[in-house]
Amino acid sequence: MAPISFTDAIERVVAGNRVYAQQTAEQDPNFFKTLATGQAPEILWIGCADSRIPETTICNCMPGELFVHRNIANTVHGNDLNAASVVEYAVAHLKVKKVVVCGHTKCGGANAALGDADLGETLNTWLHPVRELRRKHKIELEELPDDDARSARVAELNVHQSIEVLKQHPAIKKAIHDRGLSLHGMIYDIGAGHLKLLEEAGGKKSNGLWSADH
Amino acid sequence: MAVPSEQVIKYLQQSHDRIFENNRAWAEEHRKKNPEFFTKLSAGQEPDYLWIGCSDSRIPAEAITGLGPGEMFIHRNIANLVCNTDLNVMSVVNYAVRHLKVKHIVVCGHYGCGGVKAAMTPKDMGLLNPWLRNIRDVYRLHEAELDQITDEEKRYDRLVELNVVEQCRNILKTAAVQQSYAKNDFPIVHGWVFGFQDGLLKDLKINFEEMLKGIQKIYDLSAE
Ligand SMILES: [Zn+2]
Ligand SMILES: [Zn+2]
Numbered sequence: 421m422a423p424i425s426f427t428d429a430i431e432r433v434v435a436g437n438r439v440y441a442q443q444t445a446e447q448d449p450n451f452f453k454t455l456a457t458g459q460a461p462e463i464l465w466i467g468c469a470d471s472r473i474p475e476t477t478i479c480n481c482m483p484g485e486l487f488v489h490r491n492i493a494n495t496v497h498g499n500d501l502n503a504a505s506v507v508e509y510a511v512a513h514l515k516v517k518k519v520v521v522c523g524h525t526k527c528g529g530a531n532a533a534l535g536d537a538d539l540g541e542t543l544n545t546w547l548h549p550v551r552e553l554r555r556k557h558k559i560e561l562e563e564l565p566d567d568d569a570r571s572a573r574v575a576e577l578n579v580h581q582s583i584e585v586l587k588q589h590p591a592i593k594k595a596i597h598d599r600g601l602s603l604h605g606m607i608y609d610i611g612a613g614h615l616k617l618l619e620e621a622g623g624k625k626s627n628g629l630w631s632a633d634h
Numbered sequence: 635m636a637v638p639s640e641q642v643i644k645y646l647q648q649s650h651d652r653i654f655e656n657n658r659a660w661a662e663e664h665r666k667k668n669p670e671f672f673t674k675l676s677a678g679q680e681p682d683y684l685w686i687g688c689s690d691s692r693i694p695a696e697a698i699t700g701l702g703p704g705e706m707f708i709h710r711n712i713a714n715l716v717c718n719t720d721l722n723v724m725s726v727v728n729y730a731v732r733h734l735k736v737k738h739i740v741v742c743g744h745y746g747c748g749g750v751k752a753a754m755t756p757k758d759m760g761l762l763n764p765w766l767r768n769i770r771d772v773y774r775l776h777e778a779e780l781d782q783i784t785d786e787e788k789r790y791d792r793l794v795e796l797n798v799v800e801q802c803r804n805i806l807k808t809a810a811v812q813q814s815y816a817k818n819d820f821p822i823v824h825g826w827v828f829g830f831q832d833g834l835l836k837d838l839k840i841n842f843e844e845m846l847k848g849i850q851k852i853y854d855l856s857a858e
Binding site for chain 2: 429430433434435436437438439440441444445451452453455456459461463469470471472473474475476477478479480481483484485486487488489490491492497500501502503504505506508509510512513525526528539540542543545546547590591610611612613614615617
């Protein structure tokens with residue numbers, strides 16, 4: 421695709437927004453009025469910043485359904501105040517019922533973690549835990565046929581790791597205990613456009629989304 | 635332990651299954667319209683925009699701007715803050731500017747922001763205190779102007795706008811943006827606010843060049 425000129429790129433978004441506002445209001449004249457009264461999302465979505473995974477679009481959800489945090493490689497660090505604040509607000513205040521961590525195939529972050537290229541101090545530091553996964557699962561990863569498969573596996577392992585970190589968040593611990601909040605790992609396959617649920621070890625198949633103690 | 639009742643479980647299961655059903659339908663529709671759609675996306679991303687917005691569920695960035703998959707790199711957090719000590723957002727800005735070479739960075743706030751309201755509530759918010767303190771700092775920076783607005787709603791609205799402007803300023807403080815701009819004349823930083831009343835984006839029309847010059851008097855990191 422030829423690069424669009426500077427002002428065109430912004431005009432395009434502004435025009436796109438006008439069309440969105442007009443069409444939405446035509447379909448439901450009360451839509452924005454209702455939206456303005458507040459939000460009660462059921463799901464907190466933690467996904468990658470990657471431009472190819474617009475969460476609300478790929479899930480065909482409406483505005484108001486997914487509370488969203490997106491960062492490089494959908495990584496949750498134990499000491500990251502940014503994600504921890506999103507989780508606190510979503511779980512303790514909005515009382516979402518589910519937390520989804522969604523990784524994806526062809527993830528730049530997972531790819532970078534497979535190699536040792538210097539990405540600069542900032543990104544090296546951020547991706548350190550993902551690179552650690554490569555070391556921890558060296559043998560398993562080496563047995564995979566190619567880099568695409570390795571990167572997809574690292575993305576999965578990273579989702580599991582993020583979920584493990586989330587389980588230690590005080591608001592999540594409390595909500596799991598008090599009201600059955602559930603955590604779900606997913607992978608989005610960019611080449612197919614499909615979401616896949618990761619079965620957690622010990623999870624019951626009959627109600628697949630639920631952790632073992634339900 | 636309060637175990638959710640069968641009914642609650644069933645309800646939650648349905649809402650969850652719906653996401654997968656929706657996703658299949660969405661993918662099928664796009665494949666029908668354009669068989670190459672996902673193959674092309676699979677090759678890589680070249681977004682022109684980085685969007686830094688609020689986590690609020692009512693503002694799906696791509697949907698409200700009419701942009702498709704592959705066009706906008708996204709970071710969303712509580713009250714669309716850009717803190718220069720936050721490795722999370724700094725990694726996003728760094729990757730978007732240095733690796734993806736985005737042309738535009740949009741910081742988008744929204745009127746009626748719960749994060750901004752929470753920050754102005756005289757109450758201990760626990761884990762949220764340090765994050766929300768950044769918004770209190772924005773208030774302090776603009777105390778004289780904000781104190782003069784007597785209508786509470788209007789004062790919040792203005793704080794939402796000023797918060798966006800301050801976060802744009804924080805983006806300009808990064809070495810990645812200063813060095814890329816010196817070399818390539820991009821990215822350009824924009825400050826916008828989304829209004830629920832009409833679904834429209836308002837451009838705060840920040841003067842990018844002037845703001846950058848102002849910042850670099852003290853925060854000049856353009857020399858590599
Ligand atoms: Zn990714
Ligand atoms: Zn908000």
